[in-house]
Amino acid sequence: MDNSTIAAISTPPGNGGIGIIKISGPKAIDIALTVFRPKFWRKNPENAYNKVPENAHCFKSRRLYYGHIVDTKNDRIIDEVLFVIMRAPYSYTTEDVVEIQSHAGILVLKSILTILIHNGAQLAEPGEFTRRAFLNGRIDLTQAEAVIDIINAKSGSAIDMAMAQISGALKKTIESLRSEIIDILSFIDASIDFPDDLDDTTVVSGLVKRIEENIIFQIKNLIRHYENENFLREGLKVVIVGGPNVGKSSLMNRLINRERSIVTDIPGTTRDFIEDSFITKGIPVIVTDTAGMHDNPDPVERIGIDKAWESISTSDIILFTVDAGKSVNPTEMALFEKFRNKKIIAVINKTDLPEEKISFNRPTEWGEVQYVEISALYNHGIDDLKDLIAKTAFESVSGMGQKIIPNLRQKNALEKAIASLTAAVAGLRQASLFELVSIDLKSALASLSEIVGDTVKPDILDNIFNRFCIGK
């Protein structure tokens, strides 16, 4: 248990300016360096900028480095940070320790922690840094009792936190998944330990179906909930869609509060899609302007429209923009229909037109879609629109099955469970080697148990004896 590398956010949650993430253990430096991109300023221009050192030895212990933390999955920059390595044994835990000082927003800190975990660190247990410091002789032995109190206190609050984090609904879901796995595992183990009592040759396809449809499906749903909620972390994706020349680019510029899209009167000016971001109610929003959708695009426009579809498919909210001065045309009607399964806000632009020129009527087919009237030209209604975007986002989160949203730790565990269950299914399909399937199911069970904090091994035998008539 002490060969692992642990990581945790070590500053208290709140609105301070700087947050610190601490990593400790034999792989602390390796893991930290896979996500850290230092910037070096040197006299030699060839090496001047963004030169990644050849290896970890290029970093000096206890020296502050400046750079970026990047998401290794897509090379996106998460935050600019100060980075310090404290090599063993000259650190708090006497192990290799890395501290990353980033901006204090909980979203930033969490994303950095996530990335570290994806790269092999484990979330630290309550009081684990202190425990390691003690076990490694860093803290005086007379302090042993104080250390114990810290651990007990922290475990207490961690348990409270776990209880608070794990909503009744999530706990229930996990429990039901666990008992389903225990049920299948009981069958597998019973058929191994009691080959005389159970006939198992015909049930394999049934088991596969149960694992895939009852268990994996549900876990995937939970993970999706996490990812949906993740706009808090990665940004809410909003796409501006509409017919040509309804003022999409103007809207974009107003939202991000600067000139970015080319605004002309010529339809089809926005040929490439343009992405930028703004923040509303604390939510980072990534907004994409798309090419105007119309029926007869030229080949160049065609490319823009295809790209628009791509970003629409991954978006959270669609701003369906129409011209207040025009009545809805069939193309727009058809377009709107295609977005039915998405969250849509209908944005009526150009409401600054004189009243006699307003000819837009809310189509009955659009039903209960939310409308916002704006004038991109005069910057009217933009704040209302931003508020509605935030509100819609929160609704979509809280509307999901009474907040069954796993947190990061829980999501990691769910992903591990899926990997094990997938292996179990493969095992069942391939050769029905129940013994290996049993190993995979036990791993899945252990992962789910982590979520509810239940470390007690399930009594499979107990379940077997209750369910199956066993014995000579």
Place this chain on the structure above:
Amino acid sequence: MAVYSKKYDVIVVGAGHAGCEAALAAARMGCRVMLMAIDLDKIAAMPCSPSIGGMAKGQLVREIDALGGEMAKITDKTAIAYRKLNTKKGPAVHSSRTQNDKIRYHIAMKSIIEKTENLDVKQGRVDRLMMEEKKVIGILDHTGYGFQADTVVLATGTFLSGLVHIGSRSFKAGRAGEFASYDLPAHLKELGFNLGRLKTGTPPRLHKDSIDFSKFVRQDSDDPIEPFSFSTKKIITTRLPSYIGHAKTNTIRIVQDNLKYSSLYGGRISGKSARYCPSFEDKVVKFPDRDRHQIILEPEGLDTDEIYASGLGNSLPMEIQLDVVRSIEGLGEAEIIRPAYAIEYDFVNPIQLQPTLETKLISGLYMAGQINGTSGYEEAAAQGLWAGINAASRIQGRPAFLLDRSQAYMGVMVDDLVTLGTNEPYRMFTSRAEYRLVLREDNADLRLTAAGHELGLIDSDTLKDVVERKKQIGQEINRIQRTVIKPVEKVNQYLQDHNSNPIDNGVHLDQLLKRSELDYDIVTTFAPNDEKLNTRVVRQVEIDIKYDGYIKKQLKEIEKFITLETKKIPKGFDFNAVHGLSNELKEKLSAIRPVSLGQASRMVGITPAALSVLMIALKARGA
């Protein structure tokens, strides 16, 4: 008080499967040993099923064999049927099971015991221990005669306060027809042991000639067969078939209607029975929806016509037993030779034992087998061997002999017993072993022969053979991993013939061997080894390569497990003085006295935080 002049190192009480292995191991290690039993005509008796082995039990028998025990060898000499179970469910859960000639088994064991040097066998009932403060110094038999020894192993089976039940009648008996032992359990209570009560039972025996076997499905022994013992070259015994049939609704109804007459459901039995070995009454009551229950008729031996009616265990009165038996198709005219019965007996909850199976209360006193709350010949034999080795090791000043959960099923069993205790007869199951995949029947010799040799229970030739085999296994795996198979016509034809995807590029041979549809035959076909390899070597190579991923995963888990296991808790460690533990945990820890943080972590109620606290307290005190 009269005392025998000869002084022993080890006295073993009881000559069942536990007692015999204990006495043999200690004597073979060079100790002066006495084995005392109530009836020497019952040495290594099989009072219930005629089977040895089965799931997880087969693994135990192989482990006993690898450590120089006797069970597997005698099984091979006296088996009348062999079966390998679970051959399709994965390599680690293959288990061998035999049926044995009970009388010949007894005779074979008796003669080995009589011929073993340093081993005196005596008939008598042990009623008391001779004590010197908290240390055992010998035993007193039922005549009041004393025998001195530095260590005593109690392997008393079901004899402590044994009470046989049939219907409304009960008899004091160790087994049906044998004297029980009532003084010894009373004495153990006096000494401070906490005794509990368990119940087991056995089905009726029928006369072969009164059975219509045409109504049953015949089940023959496997052919070819693989011997139990690693040392057996060839099996030469005659084999007999078993017969499978079913008790149906008419039989179930008879039992339902007469439940109140059964000892078990008439409220006359307080001992806890094993859930995995339900009596017929239990099956009928707990699974009322089942409309049939399997019956297996197994011969008890070559020289007898008694047939063991597996599945019909009960504690009903004679007249109802007869109705039950005769209601079954094919048994309409069956003659019952011995009735089924239930038996209650005392056991010592094994949390009162150290991992060596020595009691915590009395120095030099060991316990093995059913007295520890277990059930089964194999479980008993394994504990007997374990206790015998440890008693001898103590005498000889050797370190304690302990195997952990990653080394052997024996280790799993002993750790379960001393850490968790039991409140029902404990039987070994493969699902109790976390590291099942590496604790296989087929590799028990590779795992344990060296340890057996170290103890002096295995000769050097056997060890040399195992070492050589290990080397060959390693070399062959290496060779296969380095061999590249080219995508030539012949190869792809072979793959196609075996429903395996053809290859486009050169592929390492181990990658092909990993495919579930292929076996070592592909190696012999396309890249045969220059020397002909022993089938045991081939089997290991195949398993190691095929299950490489899973095996590696378990080895990694074992590594983690070992780190906690090696964090020892010193013998006199005062758990009550540990700051930060709840009183409940302090109490539990003081009672069980785990020897390592690993053992502590498996106790009920231990949290990760409590474990951290313990770790720190140890460090604070130790450093």
